Amino acid sequence: MVTTVTSLGRSGLSDWLIQRVSAVVMTAYLIFIVGYLIATPDLTYTQWAALNSTLPMRMFSLLTILSIAAHAWIGMWCVLTDYITVRLIGPKATILRIIFQLGMMAVTLLYVVWAIDILWGI
Amino acid sequence: MLNVSIYRYNPEVDQEPYMQDFQIDTQGKDIMVLDVLEKLKVEDPTLVFRRSCREGVCGSDGMNISGKNGLACVTPLSEAVKKNKLVIRPLPGLPVIRDLVIDMSQFYAQYEKIQPYMINNTPAPAIERLQSPEERAKLDGLYECILCACCSTACPSFWWNPDKFIGPSGLLQAYRFLADSRDTATEERLANLDDPFSVFRCHGIMNCVQVCPKGLNPTKAIGHIRNMLVRSAT
Amino acid sequence: MANIRTMSFDAVIVGGGGSGMRAALQLAQSGYKTAVITKVFPTRSHTVSAQGGITCAIASDDPNDQWQWHMYDTIKGSDYIGDQEAIEYMCQTGPEAIFELEHMGLPFSRTEEGRIYQRPFGGQSKDFGNGGQAARTCAAADRTGHALLHTLYQGNLKNETTFLNEWFAVDIVKNADNAVVGVVAINIETGETVYVKTKATVFATGGAGRIYASTTNAHICTGDGIGMALRAGFPVQDIEMWQFHPTGIHGAGTLVTEGCRGEGGYLVNKDGERFMERYAPNAKDLAGRDVVARSMVLEILEGRGCGPDGDHVYLKLDHLGEETLNAKLPGILELSRTFAHADPVKEPIPVVPTCHYMMGGIPTNVNGQALTIDSEGNDQVIEGFYACGEAACVSVHGANRLGGNSLLDLVVFGRASGMFIEQQLREGVDLKDASEADIEAAMAGLNRLNDSTGGENAAVLRAELQTIMQNYFGVFRRGDFMQEGIAKLAALRPRIENVALGDKSNAFNTSRIEALELQNLFEVAEATAITAEARTESRGAHARDDFKERDDENWLCHSVFFPDDKRVGKRGVNFTLKTREAFEPKIRTY
Numbered sequence: 001m002v003t004t005v006t007s008l009g010r011s012g013l014s015d016w017l018i019q020r021v022s023a024v025v026m027t028a029y030l031i032f033i034v035g036y037l038i039a040t041p042d043l044t045y046t047q048w049a050a051l052n053s054t055l056p057m058r059m060f061s062l063l064t065i066l067s068i069a070a071h072a073w074i075g076m077w078c079v080l081t082d083y084i085t086v087r088l089i090g091p092k093a094t095i096l097r098i099i100f101q102l103g104m105m106a107v108t109l110l111y112v113v114w115a116i117d118i119l120w121g122i
Numbered sequence: 123m124l125n126v127s128i129y130r131y132n133p134e135v136d137q138e139p140y141m142q143d144f145q146i147d148t149q150g151k152d153i154m155v156l157d158v159l160e161k162l163k164v165e166d167p168t169l170v171f172r173r174s175c176r177e178g179v180c181g182s183d184g185m186n187i188s189g190k191n192g193l194a195c196v197t198p199l200s201e202a203v204k205k206n207k208l209v210i211r212p213l214p215g216l217p218v219i220r221d222l223v224i225d226m227s228q229f230y231a232q233y234e235k236i237q238p239y240m241i242n243n244t245p246a247p248a249i250e251r252l253q254s255p256e257e258r259a260k261l262d263g264l265y266e267c268i269l270c271a272c273c274s275t276a277c278p279s280f281w282w283n284p285d286k287f288i289g290p291s292g293l294l295q296a297y298r299f300l301a302d303s304r305d306t307a308t309e310e311r312l313a314n315l316d317d318p319f320s321v322f323r324c325h326g327i328m329n330c331v332q333v334c335p336k337g338l339n340p341t342k343a344i345g346h347i348r349n350m351l352v353r354s355a356t
Numbered sequence: 357m358a359n360i361r362t363m364s365f366d367a368v369i370v371g372g373g374g375s376g377m378r379a380a381l382q383l384a385q386s387g388y389k390t391a392v393i394t395k396v397f398p399t400r401s402h403t404v405s406a407q408g409g410i411t412c413a414i415a416s417d418d419p420n421d422q423w424q425w426h427m428y429d430t431i432k433g434s435d436y437i438g439d440q441e442a443i444e445y446m447c448q449t450g451p452e453a454i455f456e457l458e459h460m461g462l463p464f465s466r467t468e469e470g471r472i473y474q475r476p477f478g479g480q481s482k483d484f485g486n487g488g489q490a491a492r493t494c495a496a497a498d499r500t501g502h503a504l505l506h507t508l509y510q511g512n513l514k515n516e517t518t519f520l521n522e523w524f525a526v527d528i529v530k531n532a533d534n535a536v537v538g539v540v541a542i543n544i545e546t547g548e549t550v551y552v553k554t555k556a557t558v559f560a561t562g563g564a565g566r567i568y569a570s571t572t573n574a575h576i577c578t579g580d581g582i583g584m585a586l587r588a589g590f591p592v593q594d595i596e597m598w599q600f601h602p603t604g605i606h607g608a609g610t611l612v613t614e615g616c617r618g619e620g621g622y623l624v625n626k627d628g629e630r631f632m633e634r635y636a637p638n639a640k641d642l643a644g645r646d647v648v649a650r651s652m653v654l655e656i657l658e659g660r661g662c663g664p665d666g667d668h669v670y671l672k673l674d675h676l677g678e679e680t681l682n683a684k685l686p687g688i689l690e691l692s693r694t695f696a697h698a699d700p701v702k703e704p705i706p707v708v709p710t711c712h713y714m715m716g717g718i719p720t721n722v723n724g725q726a727l728t729i730d731s732e733g734n735d736q737v738i739e740g741f742y743a744c745g746e747a748a749c750v751s752v753h754g755a756n757r758l759g760g761n762s763l764l765d766l767v768v769f770g771r772a773s774g775m776f777i778e779q780q781l782r783e784g785v786d787l788k789d790a791s792e793a794d795i796e797a798a799m800a801g802l803n804r805l806n807d808s809t810g811g812e813n814a815a816v817l818r819a820e821l822q823t824i825m826q827n828y829f830g831v832f833r834r835g836d837f838m839q840e841g842i843a844k845l846a847a848l849r850p851r852i853e854n855v856a857l858g859d860k861s862n863a864f865n866t867s868r869i870e871a872l873e874l875q876n877l878f879e880v881a882e883a884t885a886i887t888a889e890a891r892t893e894s895r896g897a898h899a900r901d902d903f904k905e906r907d908d909e910n911w912l913c914h915s916v917f918f919p920d921d922k923r924v925g926k927r928g929v930n931f932t933l934k935t936r937e938a939f940e941p942k943i944r945t946y
Contacts, residue, residue: 001313001314001315001316001317001320002286002317002318002319002320003317004317004318004319007318011316011317011318012315012316012317012318012319012320012321012322012351013316013322013348013351013352013355015318015322016322016348017352077318078318078323081283081319082278082279082282082283083282085282085283087282087283087284087285088282132861132863133863134861134862134863135861160815163815163867164813164815164816167813167814167857167858167859167867168858168859168861168867170864170865170866171866172396172400173575174396174400174401174402174574174575174576175400175402175404175405175574175575176574176575176610177405177608177610177611177691177694177695178690178691178694179404179405179499179502179687180396180399180400180401180402180404180405180574181399181400182396182397182400196694198694219545219863219864220863220864221864223864226397230397234513237514238510238513239460239461239510239511239513239514240459240460240461240510242459246455246459248455249414249451249455249471250414250454250455250458250459250464250471250472251458251459252469252470252471253466253470254466254468254470255465255466255467255468257466258463258464258465258466261463262497265463265496265503265506266499266502268399268404268502269397269399299461302461302463304461305461
C-alpha cells in the first residue's frame with residue numbers, strides 16, 4: 001500500500017473510477033454536440049443560445065466541465081508523479097511538483113468558475 | 123561473421139558505460155543468443171552475464187536483445203539479428219551492476235510486497251485442501267511466472283516508479299493468490315492494493331504481454347484485480 | 357581473524373534449491389537465525405527444471421495405494437544398494453511432506469474429486485510388483501519443480517529466512533577437532549570474502565551433471581558441495597552412479613520428462629518399432645531409467661537409430677492428441693518447439709540418453725548428518741556437517757533413481773535435516789571456534805586462484821574434462837577405457853589447479869566463480885572415474901561391458917571414495933526396516 005495525500009480521490013480505485021466515468025460523460029457530450037450540429041445545418045445564434053439556456057443543457061455542460069476538470073486533475077497528477085520525482089531529479093522534486101500541482105489546480109478551478117459564469121450568463 | 127554489439131560497464135574500471143563490438147563466426151547456425159554470449163566469454167573472460175538453466179525456466183538471463191526484452195537462452199539468432207547485427211543491452215530501468223547484470227532489488231521488493239504466499243489460517247486437513255480442476259485452471263497462466271523481470275523492465279510505469287508501482291510481474295503474482303480458491307486473505311490483499319500507484323499506474327499499454335518469454339498476460343491479470351477491487355468496493 | 361569479516365548464524369544452508377530451502381524453512385519456522393547461501397537467486401536453482409512430478413503414495417489415483425509399495429519399487433529400482441531404513445523413512449513420511457507443500461500453496465494439478473493429480477512413472481507398481489503399473493507421481497502439469505521451488509521460496513519469505521543471494525561458498529572451515537564450523541564465501545556482487553560461522557552447516561548444493569558434455573543439468577550444477585567436501589578430506593559415497601535420463605533432446609540436452617511416457621508416449625527406432633517391448637515386455641517404456649537408457653543406446657549401436665547419423669531415437673506423443681498435450685505437457689511442447697524444432701502434436705521428438713542425476717554424494721544418515729568411515733569401518737558423524745538433496749547420499753536411490761523420487765528426497769530429507777538441527781540447537785551445540793589458521797586453510801584455494809599468473813582458459817579446460825567423462829564414463833563402461841580416462845584426468849589435474857583467472861576484478865566477477873566451479877567439477881569427475889573403475893560389476897546405472905553381471909557377493913555395498921589417498925572402500929547397505937522384514941535382493945526385471 002503506497003500512501004499519497006495529493007491525489008484527487010486518495011484511493012487508486014476512486015481515481016480510476018472517476019477517470020472512467022468522466023470519460024464517459026465527455027464522450028456523451030461530444031457525441032451530443034456533434035450530432036446536434038449535424039442535425040441542425042443552418043444553426044443560428046438564437047437557436048444555439050436557446051439550446052444552452054435550458055436547465056438540462058446547462059446541467060449537462062456543467063457536468064462535462066467538472067468531468068474535464070477531474071479528468072485533467074488526475075491525469076496531470078499522474079504525469080507529474082511520473083516525471084517530477086525524487087528518484088529522477090533529486091530532493092527538490094517534491095517542492096517543484098507541489099508548485100506545478102498548485103498551478104495546475106489553480107488553472108483548473110479558474111476554468112471551472114469561468115465556465116459556470118459563461119453558462120449562466122447566457 | 124555476425125556483428126555483435128554489447129553494453130559494457132565495469133564500475134571498477136569504466137567511468138561510464140559503452141557499447142563494444144565483437145565479431146563471431148556462427149557457421150550459419152541458428153544458435154541461441156546465450157550460446158553467442160558463452161562463445162564470446164571464452165574470448166573475453168571479463169564479459170559478465172547471468173545464466174543457469176539454459177532452457178527458459180530459471181529466468182536468469184533476461185536481457186534486452188536487439189531492442190526487445192527476452193531470455194537469451196530461448197531467443198534464436200533468427201529472431202534477434204537484424205541486418206547481420208545483434209545488439210545486447212541489460213534490461214532497462216534498473217541499475218546496472220556490471221555489463222548485462224542488473225540490480226534487481228527493487229523488482230524483488232515489489233514481489234515481496236504483494237505477500238507472495240498462501241494465506242489460509244483455517245486448520246489444515248489431514249490431507250490436501252481440495253480444489254476442483256476448474257478452480258485450479260484459474261491459476262494457469264499465472265503461477266508459471268519465472269521472475270525474469272522482462273515484463274516489469276519493459277514497462278514505462280515501472281521505469282518511473284519502481285518503488286511504488288508493483289509492476290506487471292508482481293501484479294501477476296498478486297492475482298495468482300487472489301485467484302486461488304485455497305487463499306482466504308482476499309480482502310486484506312485487495313486493501314493493500316487500493317492506492318493510486320500499486321495497481322493503477324498500469325495504463326494498459328501491454329508491453330509486458332509483448333515481451334513475456336512464457337507467453338503470460340499480466341495486463342489481463344491486472345484487469346481482473348481492478349474488477350475485484352470494484353466489486354469489493356461497491 | 358584472517359583479515360576477513362565474520363558473519364554468524366545458528367544454521368547456514370549452502371544452496372537455495374529445493375532441499376536447501378526446505379531445510380531453511382524448517383529452521384526459520386523454529387525461530388533460529390538461519391541463512392541460505394546461494395550462488396543464484398533461489399528460484400533460479402536447478403530444482404526449477406524438474407518437470408514430471410514428485411512420487412508419493414498419497415492414495416489419490418488409487419485409494420488403496422500404500423507407501424510400502426512405493427518403498428518396494430524404490431528398493432528394487434536402486435538395484436538393492438539403497439539403504440532400506442532411509443527409503444522406508446522417505447516413503448512413509450512422504451505424504452505428510454507433500455500435504456505440507458500443498459497447504460503452503462503448491463498449485464498441483466487436480467483430479468475430478470479435487471485431490472492431487474498423480475501420473476504413472478517408470479518403475480512404479482502396485483502390490484510389491486504384482487499389481488501392475490501404478491500412477492503415483494504427484495504433478496503440477498509438467499512444471500512440478502518450478503511450482504515446488506517457488507512455493508518453498510514463498511514459504512521462506514513468509515518466515516523471514518535470511519538469504520545471501522548470489523554468494524558463493526568457496527571452502528569448508530574446520531576446527532581443531534575436524535568438525536565443520538562454517539564456510540568461507542564470496543559475495544559475488546562486491547567480491548568481498550567472508551567467514552560465515554555457524555553451528556550447523558548444511559550442504560544442499562545439488563548435483564554435478566556438468567562433468568559430462570551432454571547433460572540435462574543447468575550450467576550451475578557443478579558439484580560445489582562435493583568438491584568442498586572432498587577438498588576438506590571427507591569421503592563421498594556411490595559417486596560412480598550417474599543416471600542417464602532416457603529422453604534428453606538430441607543436440608540440446610534439454611530434459612523431456614518421463615511423464616511423457618507416463619501419459620502414454622513411447623519410444624520408436626528408425627523402423628518405427630516400439631523397441632522397449634523387446635527389452636522390458638511388462639513395463640515397456642516405463643521400465644527403470646537405467647534399463648530404458650541402455651536399451652536406447654543398444655538400438656543406436658545396432659544401427660537402428662534415427663536421423664541422418666542414426667544417433668538418436670524418437671519419442672512419439674502425437675497420438676495423445678493436442679488437447680491432452682496442452683493440458684498435461686504444455687512445457688514439453690514449448691521446449692520441443694524451441695530446442696528440437698519439432699512440434700510434438702504432429703511429429704516425434706528426437707531424444708537420446710543424457711546425463712541427469714548424481715545418485716552418489718556425501719554419505720549421511722536419515723537426519724542429514726554427514727558421515728565418514730573410520731579405520732575399523734564404522735560410521736562416524738562429522739560434527740557440525742549436514743547434507744541433503746542431490747548432494748547427499750542418504751541413500752535412497754542406490755544405483756538407480758526412480759523418476760519423481762528426487763523431489764521427494766529433497767523435500768523429505770531437507771525437512772528431516774531441519775528438524776534434527778533444530779533439536780540439536782535446542783539441546784545446545786558445543787563446537788570449538790575456528791582458529792585464524794583454520795580460516796586461512798579454507799582460503800588457500802581462493803588465494804592461489806587470485807594470485808595466479810598464466811595458466812589456461814577455464815572454459816577450454818572444462819570442455820576437455822567434459823569430453824573425457826563423456827567418452828570414458830558414459831552409459832556403458834569398460835575397464836581398459838576407464839583406466840585410460842583416469843590417466844587423462846590425472847594429466848588434467850595440474851592444469852586445472854593452475855587455471856588462469858583472466859579477470860581479477862571484484863564486481864560480479866563470474867570468471868572467478870567459473871574457475872572455482874571448474875575445480876569442484878574436477879573433484880567430482882575424478883572421484884567418479886576412480887570409483888567406477890573399482891566397481892567390477894554391473895548394477896543399476898553402472899553398466900560395464902567387461903563385468904556384465906551384478907555381483908552381490910562382492911558388491912552388494914556402497915562404494916566410498918576417500919580423497920586423501922584416493923582409495924575406494926566399501927560400506928554396508930542398510931537392510932533393516934522398522935515396519936517389516938527387509939527386501940532381499942532379487943533379479944531385477946521390468
